[in-house]
Amino acid sequence: MTKNLSADAQLESSRLTRRDFLKLSGLSAFSAGGMMFLAGCGPAAQDSGTDDTDAADDASDTAEATLGDGVTLRVGMEAAYAPYNWQVSEASDYTIPIDNVDGAYADGYDVQVAKIIADGLGMEAVAVKLDFSALIDSLNNGQIDIVCAGMSVSPERQESADFTDSYIDDDxxxxxxxxxxxxxxxxxxxxxxxxxxxxxxxxxxxxxxxxxxxxxxxxxxxxxxxxxxxxxxxxxxxxxxxxxxxxxxxxxxxxxxLEMTDKFEGSVMPDNAAIAKGNDAMLEQINEIIAGISQDDRQAMWNECMDRQPA
Structure with missing residues (x-):
């Protein structure tokens, strides 16, 4: 976990905030998939150089560029690690519902980034509350679509999931x-x-x-x-x-x-999102969304979460 990462330290990512991060095309992943489906199933123009294999590959690539059902983004987190994520009993502009806890909502920095990612993908975010140690397995068995949980990338974790660029970096x-x-x-x-x-x-x-x-x-x-x-x-x-x-x-x-010229080694703690392996098109899309969040906006969002977090 980025979690004061004593044993878990090195990682990357970061989630984001709402704005013009939508450098993405106005097409949702679903719409793009529909267009590719039509292109793949229609008759090929004569002498176009397109064969069935190429069309199938294109359709396969587009089909991969989605998460879950393409409608609801199931976000795995503990909902117990403020200011990254925590649980509340009332909905607000900052929260998303916790899908597996009745009447509960999640707030926190990871939640704000997950909402931005979901918006960029044309989806609605919901949290799935899980033990931190179960997040990667839950990602790979299809229980969740993405991990946004104060998690940093590590060589061990990279063997089991693909990680985005960091959406905030602590030190x-x-x-x-x-x-x-x-x-x-x-x-x-x-x-x-x-x-x-x-x-x-x-x-x-x-x-x-x-x-x-x-x-x-x-x-x-x-x-x-x-x-x-x-x-x-x-x-x-x-x-x-x-x-x-x-x-x-x-x-x-x-x-x-202290304004130190000497720096600690291995102390940077990135916050990265994770998705199941093999969906390179989606990983690129999410990284594009994350890249649209300025450092000032990331810090401002962090400060707001610090103000809201439970005592």
Whole structure:
């Protein structure tokens, strides 16, 4: 999972937001399929160079360029990993129904991107709530059409599914207090002697091992506890989500992000969508939709989800 990816880290993708991302043709996948069907079944013009094999190949390619029934896009997610995805009991402009939980809806960054993808494909998105570990298998057995779940691409996952380009990329940065002895640090060497804290069982704790000569503190169980330790002065520095820094600094104006020239290795956490293998035309189409979302729009959508997410 992009999930503070301690063991799951490297990946790609990202989902999107609504706009002119629709660089796609106005034809839906269904319409295009209909046109190809007519072309494949009609008589070939004499001396056109078209044979039955070519027509069949064209029809097959078009038939592949759809997901599910071409009408309802079944989106696999946990609906329990805010701000990427979470469950609510009331519908809003931001939600989609959870198909397998009566009266429940899904919200979150993945949901907004899934809605954009569905719109671009001429479909309606619904969520299917599943354990994270079951998502790829559910994709391949046809229970869902796409995964949008804070998931990052990895070599292991690529063996079982095709992944889109990322629709948002998080990274790990460091935060300290204004005026601290480390506020002007730019290299790992400048942090010598600092007490550094991250979140337990995540990459946010793992990467601290890359900093020499510091006090790697016993990690805190939750992000709020990490932040509280810095606020109370229990630690000097915390590791934190790059995407979430703007909201953090808004809430804690005495915090400051370190402007480091030294970077953590392997810390980038992309958010990618996944579809079943072998549908290259659909993968290209979804990537085109994703590419239409600017970085500013991605950050704005993330900030809005940070504001709406459950406490």
């Amino acid at each position: 790990i940065v460091m935060i300290t207090k204004k005026g601290s002895a480390y506020a002007d640090a730019t290299t790992f060497a400048d942090l010598a002697g600092a007490s550094v804290l991250g979140q337990a069982a995540t990459m946010f704790d793992d990467v601290i091992e890359q900093i020499p000569d510091i006090n790697h503190m016993t990690p805190a169980e939750t992000v709020p506890l990490v932040v509280e330790n810095l606020s109370s002065g229990t630690c000097d520095i915390i590791t934190y989500s790059m995407l979430s820094v703007p909201k953090l600094l808004e809430t804690y104006p005495d915090f400051v992000q």
